[in-house]
Amino acid sequence: MADKRDQIMSAVVAGMKNILEENGYNSDLGANVFEWRPKIIDPSGSGYVPTEQDELPALHVRDPLDKAVTIEQDGSEDHDLTLELEIAHEGGATGAAMRGQIADVRKAIGVDVTWGGLASDISREMTAETIRVQADRTFFRTLIRTKITYTTSEYAES
Helix, strand or coil: CCCCHHHHHHHHHHHHCCCCCCCCCCCCHHHCEECCCCCCCCCCCCCCCCCCCHHCEEEEEEEEEEEEEEECCCCEEEEEEEEEEEEEECCCCCCHHHHHHHHHHHHHHHHHCCCCCCCCEEEHHHHHEEEEECCCCEEEEEEEEEEEEEEEEECCCC
């Protein structure tokens, strides 16, 4: 059986794949959802591009940090799981289209903040930063960060 963190991430990816116009969203961003592709811009700023042109727009989902924040008297641990959702927008995307895709991700996050009962909550604080990327081609990327809170047994699976 997969650990709780893995189950949560599977639920997140599945939820993001529902971002389709036929489901009431602004875009079909859910048609290109990828888990753990490299970041679009690495810390050195070299402009690595993990998304092919025909995959745009795309959504990259990552869980880079899981912090056990509290060990309770009952032997359980509360975790803050950092969730990164990185949208790769097409180079010719309008501001309205990009804002629509950002709104779609936020809406999808809010569909079930417990991810099928696996988590206790998701932070209402979400940072969304959009930048223009010039690598082998020009496109935009928005990085959305938030935290999912969940509980496990002390020193158990994360």
